[in-house]
Amino acid sequence: MRNGPALLDLLRGHHRRIAAAVALTLAGSLFGLAQPLLVRNIIEATGAGRPFTATVIMLVSLFAAQALVQAVAGFVLARAGEHIVLGIRLNLVHHLLRLTMPCHDTYRVGDLISRAGTDSFALRRLAADGCADAVTGVIGLGGAVAVLIWLDPVLFLVVAVLVAVGLGTLVPVLRGMRQAALGSQQATGELAGDLDRALSALRTVRANRAEHRETQRIGAQARAAYEHGVRTARLSAAVGPASQLAVDGSFLVVLLVGGVRVSTGASSLADLVAFLLYISYLAVPISSVFQALSAIQESSGALHRINEILALPIETDEPVPVAAPASAVSRSTSSTSATGREPAPVLEFRDVWFGYDTRQPVLRGVSFRLPDRGHIALVGGSGSGKSTIFALAERFYDPDRGEILLDGVDIRKLRRSECRAKLGFVEQHSPVFHGTLRENLTYGAPEATADDLGRIVALTNLEDLVRRLPDGLDSPLGERGIRLSGGQRQRIAVARALLARPALLLLDEPTAHLDPVNEAALRQAIEQVSRDCALLVAAHRFSTVRDANQIVVLDEGRVAAVGDHEDLLVRSPYYRRLASEWRLAPSNSPP
Structure with a gap:
């Protein structure tokens, strides 16, 4: 990736501030460039017996x-x-x-956080200091060179040769800095990823006595970052001395050659003093140019990593043009209430194929319909595609083939925000955010009233939790809700989804962490909610499946059967096997 265009992209919108800093720096450089000329005038005035008080005042x-x-x-x-x-x-x-979501499936969370934190700060030197040093250094160097040529072209050639030699020795150094800096940034990102991995499962780490192993794993990345950092520092340390030696060497050579020229009358003492002063002033722009090159190489790794992320595709909220087949259009319109027939299903899968890897499909021609009211259970063995169906309904992914309709409309024709506003989603691990209980409950419905909150708290049996918390709804819940039980986190997630009043509620194992009392309360809540909207519940428990109005049975990515519990026990051998494994079926169920 080329640094030039990428750097210009980073500076877009900040050019006025950078230009102001550069202009002020150039003004300071011009003030400095004028000072040796005033010193020369003072020396010449002293020799000629002319007054020089005004010149001294101007110099000061x-x-x-x-x-x-x-x-x-x-x-x-x-x-x-x-x-x-x-x-x-x-x-x-x-x-x-x-x-x-495929991008998030690829990159580690800790590494992404590192790019937003460490890498972005590393670009400060590249975008600000490096840019300003390069501009002011080049312009200041050009001004100093012009004056030096005007004062003594012969001495200037001596200086130019020495500076060119010094710059030539830095070319391999600057190349090595780029690779070392990129390695350091990548190792830092891996360190952040491994640390996030360990801290997010700290109880599991300690329960398995793996602190030492995790320390070694994270320490290996820390040592790799250290090695790359030391190499970068070693190479960077050569930049300043090289530029300083070039200027100091030039000063000594000019002092020697210029002294000879003054003694032979080829130059004046005043010109030699002015020339030597300009060489000392030349150190600043030369150092600025060298430091700018150093900053660009050091920060190039961070620039590469940030632009790598910015080049990845993002979700857009614009509908996707989809040319639906004529048969699909006729089916969709024929089922709408406009014709006097039953309304379109709230959610419909039509011959949906999908795989996270297209060579290994997870769903194979899945088709089913959900009415706009009622409790639908989605059952199947592990890996049968239940969570994938939820992910497709939420448009975290789009199907490889087939159609998914929401209220009779292909969801790809809807804005993602419009689609997700109609859906409530409760994940199996029921995430709870750092913050208060109120903030967690109103996360999807920030405009919810106190009455809305009270209704949902009662509906999900959270009243006892609110009473026991020291500040009620305004009590902090800790990082990832660590102060809560699994059942409490699950009920909070369900309450958060219900508060937004979705048309379809997707529940992934909503009773997995509930005791019998809270499970019964949630079953009652589900029954009440199903009267107002549709519920699609991925379930393994007998109570949840038995109470469903309809059950969709998945087997290896295909719909094996659809019906109610008693019906499926009779006509679906696969469902009977699942029921037996989960102890769902009564002892006298058909063989």
Whole structure:
């Protein structure tokens, strides 16, 4: 990836701040460039017996002005750098939260966090300091070169040769810095990923006495980052001395050659003093150019990693043009209430094929319909595709073949936000966010009233939890709801989904962590909710499956049977086997 265009993209929107800092820095450089000429005039005036008080005052004024302008320029540049880091982080956060699910399936969470944190901060030096140093260094160097050529072209050639030699020695150094910096950033990302892996399952780590192994794993990444960092520091350390030696060497050679030229009358003492002063001033722009090259190489790894993420596809909220077959259109319109027949199903799968890897389909021609009211159970063995059906309904993925209709409309023709607004989704592990109970419950419905909250709290049997928490609904729940039981987290997730009043509620094992009392309460809540909307419940428990109005049986990605519990026990051998394994069927069920 080329750094030039990528760097310009990062600076877009910040060019005014960078330009202001560069202009102030150039003004300071111009004040500095004028000072040796004033020193030469003072020396010449002293030799000629002319007054030079005004020149001294001007010299002091320029010196003070240079210091003030450079201080202001430093602040403006630092502020611009912070603005750039803020812009990069906001852009990354926006992008990360909208990456397609296949991208999130590929990248580690800790590594993505590292790119938004560590890598974005590393770009501060590249985008602000590196850019400003390059511009001011080149312009300042050009101004100093012009004056040096004007003062003494012969001495300038000596300086140019020495500086060119110094720059030539840095070319391999700068190349090595790029690889070392990229390795350091990648190792830091892996470290963050491994640390997130261990901390997110800390109880499992300790229960398996794996602290030492995890420390070794994370330590290996820390040592790799250290090695790359040391290599980067070693190479970076050569940049400053190389530029300084080039200037110091030039100073000594000019002092020697210039002294000879003054003694032979080829040059004047005033010109030699001015030339030597300009060489000392030349150190600043030369150092700026070298440091800019160093910053670009050091930060190139972070730039590469950030642009790698920004190049990944994100979810859009725009409908996807889909040319539905004529037969599908006729079926859709024939089932709508406009014709006086029963309304379109709230959700319908039509010959849906899908695989996370297209070579290994998870769903194979799945077709079923959900009415706009009622409790539908989705059952099947592990890996049969239940969670995948939920993921497709929520448009986390799109099917490889077939159609998914919501209220009779292909969901790809709907905005994702419009589609998801009609659905409530409760994941199997029931995530709880860091924050208060109120913030968790209203996460999907921030406009919910106190009455709405009270109704849902009662419906999901959370009243006892609210009473026991020290601050009621405003009590913090800890990181990932660690202070709650599994059943409490599950009921909070169900309440959060119900508060948004969805047309279809997707529940993935909603009773998995509930005791019999709370399970009975949730079953009652499900029964009440099913009168107002449709529920699709992935279930293994007898109570949940038995109470369903309809059961869809999945077997290896296909719909094996559809019916109610008693009906399926009679005509579906696969369902009878599932019922026996889960102890769902009565002892006198048909063989």
